[in-house]
Amino acid sequence: MEGATDIFIRMQPRLLGVAYRMLGSLAEAEDVVQDVWLGWNEAESSQVANPEAWLVTATTRRSIDRLRLARNDREHYVGIWLPEPILTEDSPATPEELQEASSDLSIAFLTVLERLAPEARAAFLLREVLDADYSEIARTLDKSEAACRQIVHRAKSQLREERPRYVVSAASHQRLMRRFTEAWSNADFKTMKEMMAESATLLGDGGGIVTSFPKPLVGGQRIAQLLFASTLRHKHDLRIELALINGRLGVLRYFGDELESAQSYDTDGERIVQIYVQRNPEKLRRIAAHHASPLN
Structure with a gap:
């Protein structure tokens, strides 16, 4: 049976991806994932029915809290705030996976996401990038499924005019x-x-x-x-x-x-x-x- 540490190690890249897309900063994302690791150690992981869902939910909630604090600093940022870029050239991903990542990991996409409030950003990413169902989003945000549908719908409408218009291979x-x-x-x-x-x-x-x-x-x-x-x-x-x-x-x-x-x-x-x-x-x-x- 997979142990608690093994589960976390397996999930860590995914958790880091969630936090980075939420925050646009790899340094802050690493801090969030470290906090989740500490919480995971303190939790009765053997009693957690769905460890993957628990870890994604914890990462998302901590990212929302961190983003709320960061938004004030970004409002007073000198000049234009852009996300921290990362190199993906050493990734073992296939060309198809890289093509997919280029749309939901690109600097353009992360910059556009800055227009969304923290909870709206989380709901949008969970639905549109991680393909989570609305029941999972509702549990993560502690809201009704109907409310989450509305949040995602408004987020998509808000971003429609700002997202890149061209699909380029x-x-x-x-x-x-x-x-x-x-x-x-x-x-x-x-x-x-x-x-x-x-x-x-x-x-x-x-x-x-x-x-x-x-x-x-x-x-x-x-x-x-x-x-x-x-x-x-x-x-x-x-x-x-x-x-x-x-x-x-x-x-x-x-x-x-x-x-x-x-x-x-x-x-x-x-x-x-x-x-x-x-x-x-x-x-x-x-x-x-x-x-x-x-x-x-």
Whole structure:
């Protein structure tokens, strides 16, 4: 029979995935899962009818509490708040699983989820990502099934206009990204500009530690000029690497040996439509150390 510790170890990647999607911060997600581990040790696990449900429920509830506390800090955040990016390139997932993860783990998706209140975010994720039934969601949130249905319905309506409108295959996205980074590395401004949608948007997070745009930068040509300027400014010190960031091919930009930013890209299959540039050193620490934490 599987022991309590074995159950938790088996479930840990899933719990971390739940907490990370709730919080957009791997550091905070790890704290939540650690709290759940302590609670699991104190519980009479042998008397728990459904250990998996108990652990997911505990993780979700602790994530809701943590997110309520974090929202006040994020409201006073300097500049634009973006989720902490994670590397998924060392994940044992299949290409199909990575394609699925790219939609519910992407920086774009996690950024959109910030618009939801904590309980609505939990209900939406449990239903739409984890495919939980409404009875399970009701037990987790301590609400009626009818109330949970309403919460999910309102959350879906709230996010409908904000979620990425394009369904792009991983292969198409990768081809575009390889072409774009090749042009960037070769200082081919003409191609970089042509690959940007006219209405492209760039959002940057410096956390008040390093410089970044306080508001979204709009316009494909302006964004191409900004990215190209780094090529001219840093010349031989600039290094651009492709990496799987949150399940989708993105860019790690180095100045010398220092990781300057992790960049996530949304495309429509032909042009780049959105770029999320994480420059906050605190949120780059794991990637800078080449630490990958694949989430399932």
